Amino acid sequence: MPWHAHLLPAGLAAVLLGIWLAVPTDEVMRSWALSAASLRQGRGLPLVLHLFAHGSWIHVGMNVAALLLLSAPVISRLGAPPLSWARYLYLYVGSGLAGAALFEIFNLYGNGSMLGASGAIFGLLGALARVHPSTGEAVSMRSPRTWSVIKVFIQNHIALFVLLAVVAIFTGRSALVAWEAHLGGLLFGFFATPLYLPRRASCSGQGGNG
Numbered sequence: 001m002p003w004h005a006h007l008l009p010a011g012l013a014a015v016l017l018g019i020w021l022a023v024p025t026d027e028v029m030r031s032w033a034l035s036a037a038s039l040r041q042g043r044g045l046p047l048v049l050h051l052f053a054h055g056s057w058i059h060v061g062m063n064v065a066a067l068l069l070l071s072a073p074v075i076s077r078l079g080a081p082p083l084s085w086a087r088y089l090y091l092y093v094g095s096g097l098a099g100a101a102l103f104e105i106f107n108l109y110g111n112g113s114m115l116g117a118s119g120a121i122f123g124l125l126g127a128l129a130r131v132h133p134s135t136g137e138a139v140s141m142r143s144p145r146t147w148s149v150i151k152v153f154i155q156n157h158i159a160l161f162v163l164l165a166v167v168a169i170f171t172g173r174s175a176l177v178a179w180e181a182h183l184g185g186l187l188f189g190f191f192a193t194p195l196y197l198p199r200r201a202s203c204s205g206q207g208g209n210g
Contacts, residue, residue: 001072001073001076002076004075004080004081004084004085005071005072005073005075005076005084006071006072007081008071008075008085008088008089009067009068009071009072009075010068012067012071012092013064013067013068015052016052016054016060016063016064016067016117017060017064019052019053020054020057020060023053029053029054029055029115030113030115031046032045032046032049032050032052032053032115033046033050033053033113033114033115034046034047034050034100034103034104034113034114034115035107035111035112035113035114036104036107036108036109036110036112037111037113038113039104047097047100050100050114050115050116051093051096051116051117051119051120052117053115053116054115054116054117055115055116059116060116063116063117063118063121066121066124067117067121067124070121070124070125070128071088071124073128073131074088074091074124074127074128074131074193075088076136077131077136077196077197078196078197079196087196090192091123091124091127091188091189091192091193092120092123092124093120094123094188094192095119095120095121095122095123095124095126095184095185095186095188095189095192096117096119096120096123096185098119098123098184098185098187098188099118099119099120099122099123099178099180099181099182099183099184099185099188100114100119100181100184101184102180102181102183102184102187103119103178103180103181103184105180106180107180112176112178114178114181116178116181118178118181118182118185119178119181119182119184119185120185121185122153122181122182122183122185122186122189123185123186123188123189124189125149125152125153125186125189126149126185126186126187126188126189126190126191126193127189127190127192127193128149129145129146129149129150129189129190130146130189130190130193130194130197131193131197132145133145135198136197136198137197137198138193138194138197138198141190146190153182153183153186157177157179157182160177161177164176164177
């Protein structure tokens, strides 16, 4: 991977870790969480702040690890910097906001809230579903690569639900997975990424050698 593909994700990971270390109180982090109630109260900042807040060191650690793993392959396919960085940030933030929107649609009248960068990170996974690993070109929505990513998404969430159930049994503390935000981010990355990828050249109109 080119050096520039690692620079921006490393900086973003440092920001997420720095915020977690600088804002250790649960009360502050919970105030950054996004919910339908906060929007009804006219509090718009959580639309952005929730992308930088996390519920535990495990939560932030998993998100940072996934961020560093998925980002470089995406950025390296988006052109040269600074344009590739701008496109990456568009995908990252757009996926996070799309995840927030889908979460709010499913929880419009409930009391649920969410925080974390997971929606944005699942957008990176959706982006990789549309990138051919060898050529960097956009692949079809019906390609085996796309279905393999969907399979990973489902398996990942089954594992998360099982893990949280086990933790609740042994600790008495329950937690929920904002699968709606994950799905919203995945879909945004899936559909937005091909706009910035090279397209396979058409064979029509090319002359033969005969």
